[in-house]
Amino acid sequence: MKTLVLLALCSLTVICVTSGAATGPQPAGDNPPQEGLFVEREQASTVVRQKRAAGELSLTQLESLREVCEANMACEDMMDTSGIIAAYTAYYGPIPF
Template sequence: MKTLAILLLCSLAVICLTSDTGSQPAGDQPAQEGLFVEREHASTVVRQKRAAAELSLTQLESLREVCEANLACENMMDTDGIIAAYTAYYGPIPY
């Protein structure tokens, strides 16, 4: 394990020493392209959260079982639905 850590540190040192990004003055460095992207492109790249309709019956049943353990969550589940009740009491849906 110690050998692996030493090898990792040595390889990191070699990478830092051989990179030529620090050799140019700050004013002469070219702008980094691709750092900022348009909103439309970013929305296609970033993973979107799943909608409630995409949950399977098994996933909904497991949410229902968790919510049934809490009486307030169970009452809210009957009036507002399982997704709203679970999110209100336990936070975002884990899957």
């Protein structure tokens, strides 16, 4: 039991030393202050994942939409006439992926 406690304390010490937590707070000049939560539109568009167009769905994704739509008889009928994407969107809303 003593060995386990000693091993845990040694592990905690190593983690603190390697992460820099044991050195204390960093001077304010090293890290510029955060300006806020708002970013420019161009920068945000590179970070946020863009929605995929309906034609770019994989076969697996189309099959999962088809399975959901087959559970509803009206959706299944519309799927046969208008297509899976139109039927799913009409009955279940926007495509989740």
